[in-house]
Amino acid sequence: MFCICASISIIYFGGSAEQVFYDEKCYQPDPFIPTKNIELDERLNGHLSSPQFQSLLATRLGGAIQIPTISFDSMRGGPTKSDSVDIELHKPFEAFHRYLESSYPLIHERLEKTVINKYSLLFRWGELRMDPKPIMLMAHMDVVPVDEATADKWTHPPFSAHFDGERVWGRGSVDTKLSLISIVEAVEALLESNFTPNRTIFLAFGPDEEISGYNGAQMITKFLQSKYEIGKGGLEMILDEGPTLALLNDEIVANNESNGVKSFAMVGISEKGYMDLNITVTMNNGGHSSLPPPHTTIGIISEIITTIENCPPKADLYANNPLLGSLMCLSAHSNLLSARQKFWLEHFERFKPFILTELRSYPILDAFVKTTQAADIIHGGIKVNAIPTFAYALFNMRIALHESVESVSKRITALITPIAKKHNLELTNQVNIHPHEDYNGSIHLSFDGLEPSPITSTETFAYNRLSAVIRRVFGHDTIVTPFMMTANTDTRWSWEIGESIFRFNAFIKDEGSAKVHTVDENCSISAAVSFVKFYHELIRGFNE
Ligand SMILES: *[C@@H]1O[C@H](CO)[C@@H](O)[C@H](O)[C@H]1NC(C)=O
Ligand SMILES: *[C@@H]1O[C@H](CO)[C@@H](O)[C@H](O)[C@H]1NC(C)=O
Ligand SMILES: *[C@@H]1O[C@H](CO)[C@@H](O)[C@H](O)[C@H]1NC(C)=O
Ligand SMILES: *[C@@H]1O[C@H](CO)[C@@H](O)[C@H](O)[C@H]1NC(C)=O
Ligand SMILES: *[C@@H]1O[C@H](CO)[C@@H](O)[C@H](O)[C@H]1NC(C)=O
Numbered sequence: 001m002f003c004i005c006a007s008i009s010i011i012y013f014g015g016s017a018e019q020v021f022y023d024e025k026c027y028q029p030d031p032f033i034p035t036k037n038i039e040l041d042e043r044l045n046g047h048l049s050s051p052q053f054q055s056l057l058a059t060r061l062g063g064a065i066q067i068p069t070i071s072f073d074s075m076r077g078g079p080t081k082s083d084s085v086d087i088e089l090h091k092p093f094e095a096f097h098r099y100l101e102s103s104y105p106l107i108h109e110r111l112e113k114t115v116i117n118k119y120s121l122l123f124r125w126g127e128l129r130m131d132p133k134p135i136m137l138m139a140h141m142d143v144v145p146v147d148e149a150t151a152d153k154w155t156h157p158p159f160s161a162h163f164d165g166e167r168v169w170g171r172g173s174v175d176t177k178l179s180l181i182s183i184v185e186a187v188e189a190l191l192e193s194n195f196t197p198n199r200t201i202f203l204a205f206g207p208d209e210e211i212s213g214y215n216g217a218q219m220i221t222k223f224l225q226s227k228y229e230i231g232k233g234g235l236e237m238i239l240d241e242g243p244t245l246a247l248l249n250d251e252i253v254a255n256n257e258s259n260g261v262k263s264f265a266m267v268g269i270s271e272k273g274y275m276d277l278n279i280t281v282t283m284n285n286g287g288h289s290s291l292p293p294p295h296t297t298i299g300i301i302s303e304i305i306t307t308i309e310n311c312p313p314k315a316d317l318y319a320n321n322p323l324l325g326s327l328m329c330l331s332a333h334s335n336l337l338s339a340r341q342k343f344w345l346e347h348f349e350r351f352k353p354f355i356l357t358e359l360r361s362y363p364i365l366d367a368f369v370k371t372t373q374a375a376d377i378i379h380g381g382i383k384v385n386a387i388p389t390f391a392y393a394l395f396n397m398r399i400a401l402h403e404s405v406e407s408v409s410k411r412i413t414a415l416i417t418p419i420a421k422k423h424n425l426e427l428t429n430q431v432n433i434h435p436h437e438d439y440n441g442s443i444h445l446s447f448d449g450l451e452p453s454p455i456t457s458t459e460t461f462a463y464n465r466l467s468a469v470i471r472r473v474f475g476h477d478t479i480v481t482p483f484m485m486t487a488n489t490d491t492r493w494s495w496e497i498g499e500s501i502f503r504f505n506a507f508i509k510d511e512g513s514a515k516v517h518t519v520d521e522n523c524s525i526s527a528a529v530s531f532v533k534f535y536h537e538l539i540r541g542f543n544e
Contacts (some may be wrong), residue, residue: 273452425442
């Protein structure tokens with residue numbers, strides 16, 4: 001197959017200016033032991049650990065799940081006052097606000113609540129202080145729709161919030177009514193104990209994460225910037241949804257001088273970028289298919305797709321890639337890696353090509369070192385005996401840390417340029433409105449992208465304290481490891497205000513919790529309890 005990939009592979013972004021190096025030993029701080037407000041331990045080990053609290057939590061989480069706060073694509077435009085359809089779609093969000101109000105009275109009594117852009121909620125706990133810097137806990141109240149085609153495949157109806165004594169079932173039971181409810185449960189419990197934080201704490205709940213957060217998280221950030229003058233790095237820590245703890249079975253655990261290492265808490269410190277690419281081929285030779293050109297728009301769009309697929313983006317691994325941090329933690333604290341792999345890792349600059357080759361056998365890990373691309377939609381033609389005047393294809397890309405929106409769009413443009421030349425088509429970034437006489441047609445590219453996120457440093461008070469809190473709640477057999485996300489969260493809007501941005505769900509991943517956005521989303525109530533305890537201790541941890 002003719003391929004020009006080699007000639008354009010030089011168009012790469014290069015390393016990030018700021019190099020972060022991960023600790024080869026994957027140092028773990030001691031579990032956090034509070035020295036202040038010791039009386040709170042009693043509540044943690046008493047009420048929050050009791051069967052009564054479990055069933056209370058199942059009921060409260062269930063109540064949240066039962067309110068169908070669905071984000072539909074049609075709601076991307078944001079809330080409008082006059083549109084009755086829009087108002088109807090947003091009714092569940094108002095119901096959700098009222099539900100929080102009635103279930104968590106102390107939060108509503110003692111925290112300052114601001115409703116932003118009609119449906120986002122921001123709570124401020126404590127007077128506004130900039131020293132120490134505030135922290136912000138995030139979650140989103142919206143969920144993805146239930147696919148009609150699978151609605152009857154649910155073991156329990158998606159908005160029933162059925163509790164079987166062990167698990168709560170339903171859309172949002174994980175993503176992310178679980179973290180939202182865990183946050184407010186923890187805060188309410190601390191308020192009941194008359195705890196007052198010395199550091200300002202923000203709770204931020206957006207209504208539209210599933211449709212990219214334009215009307216929620218984006219507006220919350222703007223509000224924090226304008227109302228509280230929170231600038232770059234103004235928040236000490238931001239925590240939002242992310243990876244979980246994963247159990248590693250005992251055989252592959254090396255370092256077991258105590259009880260054996262059991263779980264890896266994967267803290268997301270970065271997110272890949274994102275891009276939707278729309279390629280449209282237009283030709284003015286539409287007409288009867290008895291006199292066709294050698295290539296119709298459909299033929300050309302197909303050529304473009306196969307060219308892009310045959311020239312996949314190159315993998316690369318820079319010292320700041322969080323995957324390297326994850327691998328170092330696995331290397332230091334498990335037997336998962338072979339002696340040879342560990343050796344490569346120790347000298348990763350030298351053995352980078354070997355590591356990259358090895359990673360190809362692990363698609364999940366491989367996605368951390370390369371931009372992925374998928375042709376997801378193709379459209380063209382209306383009639384079997386008519387030449388299609390236009391055809392388009394949509395690609396979805398997830399941009400690796402060593403690339404950028406610009407480098408990806410340049411690479412794609414470079415791949416398509418020769419095809420455009422070959423067919424005498426103009427390559428444009430704009431829609432051609434008035435084609436001139438000798439116009440043969442065009443290939444139009446539209447790129448809609450989000451840069452890869454900044455990488456949060458692991459050498460900060462915030463990372464250290466977060467790790468210590470995780471080890472307090474899940475035990476010293478837990479290894480906190482830097483990790484990366486291939487999906488995006490509402491924190492995409494927080495880069496300008498957060499110093500340390502983390503994405504983490506504090507529960508142990510099991511089969512049920514692996515399933516979000518699909519049928520039978522469910523979470524075990526014990527996972528939910530640990531999540532509440534985690535936020536409870538995290539707030540204490542950042543108060544000392
Ligand atoms: C907050 O700081 C004050 C004075 O520094 C101290 O007396 C109080 O105990 C602190 N509160 C908490 C909850 O740590
Ligand atoms: C880990 O623990 C198991 C069982 O407790 C023991 O048999 C094994 O030798 C230990 N491994 C190491 C490396 O200490
Ligand atoms: C892609 O581009 C075509 C033509 O410009 C347009 O009709 C189509 O709606 C676009 N699709 C998306 C998802 O942007
Ligand atoms: C259209 O195609 C013809 C050859 O088929 C070529 O000579 C001409 O330059 C093309 N026009 C444009 C605007 O590219
Ligand atoms: C929770 O959902 C998962 C995924 O569908 C399923 O495998 C599991 O059986 C469910 N949990 C229980 C207790 O049935």
